[in-house]
Amino acid sequence: QVDLDEDIDYMFKVVMIGDSGVGKSQLLNRFAKNEFNMNSKSTIGVEFLTKTVVMDHKVVKAQIWDTAGQERYQAITTAYYRGAAGALVAYDISRRSSFDHVGKWLEELQIHTDKNTIIMLVGNKSDLSSSREVPTEVAKDFAQQEGLFFIETSALDSNNVESAFFSLLSQIYANVS
Numbered sequence: 798q799v800d801l802d803e804d805i806d807y808m809f810k811v812v813m814i815g816d817s818g819v820g821k822s823q824l825l826n827r828f829a830k831n832e833f834n835m836n837s838k839s840t841i842g843v844e845f846l847t848k849t850v851v852m853d854h855k856v857v858k859a860q861i862w863d864t865a866g867q868e869r870y871q872a873i874t875t876a877y878y879r880g881a882a883g884a885l886v887a888y889d890i891s892r893r894s895s896f897d898h899v900g901k902w903l904e905e906l907q908i909h910t911d912k913n914t915i916i917m918l919v920g921n922k923s924d925l926s927s928s929r930e931v932p933t934e935v936a937k938d939f940a941q942q943e944g945l946f947f948i949e950t951s952a953l954d955s956n957n958v959e960s961a962f963f964s965l966l967s968q969i970y971a972n973v974s
């Protein structure tokens with residue numbers, strides 16, 4: 798077998814954070830494997846998944862880290878964040894508390910990553926618009942204030958999932974190239 802790693806131009810570590818149950822694992826499942834699991838409980842069984850994309854004629858390998866449920870106990874370790882070039886901070890548009898906790902997750906990032914880390918705020922479960930608790934404009938304004946990129950996604954119907962990861966990766970790329 799050919800070792801494709803030889804053709805990688807860039808390798809970026811990305812971490813997924815946000816309250817338990819907002820859909821972090823399913824977002825990653827959708828992006829890396831185009832799968833969705835309605836009854837996912839906690840871990841997807843690995844520390845990270847990788848996905849290789851091409852941007853600007855360069856081969857970029859994203860190593861995307863998912864928690865194994867430690868966020869429930871505020872027990873995400875320093876090692877989890879170490880070397881992260883980007884972070885995807887997710888909340889659930891149908892659960893206000895998960896949005897209210899975003900500030901706490903941003904503090905964690907401030908403590909554990911350097912200030913060049915690109916942060917993408919992701920309002921997931923956009924398919925649940927009938928039970929929306931976080932207006933798009935409220936999240937958009939918050940993101941602007943905090944200097945974050947922002948997008949709404951649905952891991953269930955795939956809406957904007959690729960866009961979320963792609964724009965995060967291209968911002969990271971723009972930062973280093």
Ligand code: GDP
Pocket residue numbers: 815816817818819820821822823824834835836837838839921922923924925950951952953954
């Ligand atoms: P995590 O704890 O943040 O990793 O959340 P999970 O990915 O395990 O998802 C928690 C629950 O929300 C699971 O029952 C998922 O099936 C469900 N879920 C995840 N993403 C979506 C979505 O975009 N829409 C809907 N309706 N449910 C979702």
Ligand code: MG
Pocket residue numbers: 821822823839840841863864865866
């Ligand atoms: Mg999970």
